[in-house]
Amino acid sequence: MVKIAMSSDNHFDINRINSEEMLVQQAKYLITKQVDYYLIAGDLFNDFRQSKNYVEQLAKVLKGKTKIRFIAGNHDMLRGISYNELESLKQPNYLHNRIEDVAGTQWRLIGNNGWYDYSLSNQNATVAEFAHWKNAYWIDQTIVQPSGDIERMQTVLQQVEVQLKQAQEDHKKVLFMTHFVPKRKFIIDAPDKRMWNMSNGMLGSVKMGELLENYNVAHVLFGHLHIHPDPLRINQTTYYNQAVGYRNKHTNEWLESNFYDQWRRRLKIISLE
Numbered sequence: 001m002v003k004i005a006m007s008s009d010n011h012f013d014i015n016r017i018n019s020e021e022m023l024v025q026q027a028k029y030l031i032t033k034q035v036d037y038y039l040i041a042g043d044l045f046n047d048f049r050q051s052k053n054y055v056e057q058l059a060k061v062l063k064g065k066t067k068i069r070f071i072a073g074n075h076d077m078l079r080g081i082s083y084n085e086l087e088s089l090k091q092p093n094y095l096h097n098r099i100e101d102v103a104g105t106q107w108r109l110i111g112n113n114g115w116y117d118y119s120l121s122n123q124n125a126t127v128a129e130f131a132h133w134k135n136a137y138w139i140d141q142t143i144v145q146p147s148g149d150i151e152r153m154q155t156v157l158q159q160v161e162v163q164l165k166q167a168q169e170d171h172k173k174v175l176f177m178t179h180f181v182p183k184r185k186f187i188i189d190a191p192d193k194r195m196w197n198m199s200n201g202m203l204g205s206v207k208m209g210e211l212l213e214n215y216n217v218a219h220v221l222f223g224h225l226h227i228h229p230d231p232l233r234i235n236q237t238t239y240y241n242q243a244v245g246y247r248n249k250h251t252n253e254w255l256e257s258n259f260y261d262q263w264r265r266r267l268k269i270i271s272l273e
Contacts, residue, residue, distance in 0.1 A: 002102050002272045003034060004175065005066075007263065008041035008223025009243035011075065012054070016248070017259050019045075019054050025260055027061040033269060035066045037102070039095075041223040041242070042073025042113065042179035048081035055093045069095045072113045073179040073223055074140050083145045086113065095177060097159050099167070107173050107272045110163045114178035114208065114222075117153035120187050121201035123194065133198045140202065153205050160208070164215040175219040175272065176212060180204035183239060185232060186225055213237050219270065226253045228266065242268045 012019040030038055038058075044051040055070050062068060070093055072086055081089075086096065095111030102109065118130045125133075127150060134149070135141045145152055160176075167174050181187065181204030190196040203224055212220055216236045226245035231238050244266050245253030256262040 002036045002105055002107070004270050004272060005030060005033070005035040005038045006041070006177075006221045006240055006242045006268045006270070007039070007244065007266065008179070008221070008241070009043040009073065009226060009245060010040070010263065011043055011045075011244065011246060013045045013047075013050070014246055014248060015244075015259060019050075020057070022259065022263075023054060023058045024061060026263065027058060027066070029264065030062065030066045035269065037109070038062075038066050038068045039109075039177050039221055040068070040070040041177050041221050042071050043075040043223055043243075044070070044073075046075050047079040048072060048076045048086075050080070051076045052091065052094075059093060068093050069100065069109065069111065069177070071096050071111045071177055071179060074143065077113075077143050078139070083143075097163075099163055101172070102272060105272055106171065107175060108167050108170070109175050109177065110160070110167065111177045112156055112160050112163075114180035114204065115149065115153045115156050116180055116202050117150050117205045117207065118201035119206045120181060120184055120203050121197050122189055123197035123201065125198065125201075130198065130201050134202060137195070138199065138202050153207070157205075157207055157211060161211060164211070164217070168215060173272075174215070174217045175221070176217050177221045178208065179223050180208070181224055181241075182206075182209035182212060182220060182222055183232070183234070184209075185234075186227070186229060186239075186241065188227070209234075228253075228255065231268070240268050242266050
């Protein structure tokens with residue numbers, strides 16, 4: 001039996017958390033719980049260099065007792081990394097477009113940063129209108145990429161399907177990790193609020209959920225939303241969103257009074273046999 005701990009959207013900088021002190025507490029908790037893998041589905045910092053440094057420092061503190069794997073969320077992509085670097089980075093803890101077989105089991109971890117294609121929104125808008133809105137209002141406007149969002153998401157889906165086909169051929173059970181939302185069931189619609197519904201288009205893609213369920217993926221970890229839903233099982237696939245969320249002078253999404261307790265409350269630990 002292998003214990004997997006899952007988290008996302010820690011947002012250390014936005015939450016004004018001393019990450020060096022916090023990672024020591026997190027490492028102690030993970031070791032106490034005898035966790036074998038700690039998976040982070042993106043959004044540690046608004047700078048990939050800081051996110052990468054945090055993961056490397058946490059790995060040192062864990063001393064191999066718990067393996068840590070992460071992918072990038074849109075906030076991690078804002079600074080300190082290019083699109084090509086995100087796609088080509090060779091770093092032991094970085095799981096984007098990579099697989100890892102869990103020793104002693106039939107389980108395979110597959111990671112992909114993911115992206116979006118506007119399909120989660122019910123807004124009656126064209127692709128051009130979504131793109132224009134994004135470039136005017138959405139934080140991702142500063143992320144430089146070689147193609148539009150639709151094309152980028154298509155690349156993501158192609159990458160993931162290659163990995164899922166190989167897992168199927170290898171008779172592996174899959175735990176998949178991505179940052180963006182794969183199911184419309186997690187989306188909150190506001191029919192009379194255009195700004196809200198336009199932003200839903202930047203949250204993920206219905207095509208990702210369809211792909212994962214087509215290959216009977218057992219477990220899916222994602223982030224991006226800070227709504228604290230319970231795990232949701234659809235057919236053979238269980239979806240987990242374990243976002244910590246924001247707490248600052250503008251927003252309080254926490255269910256606890258401090259970061260450590262919020263992180264522990266949102267941390268999900270499952271066993272793979």
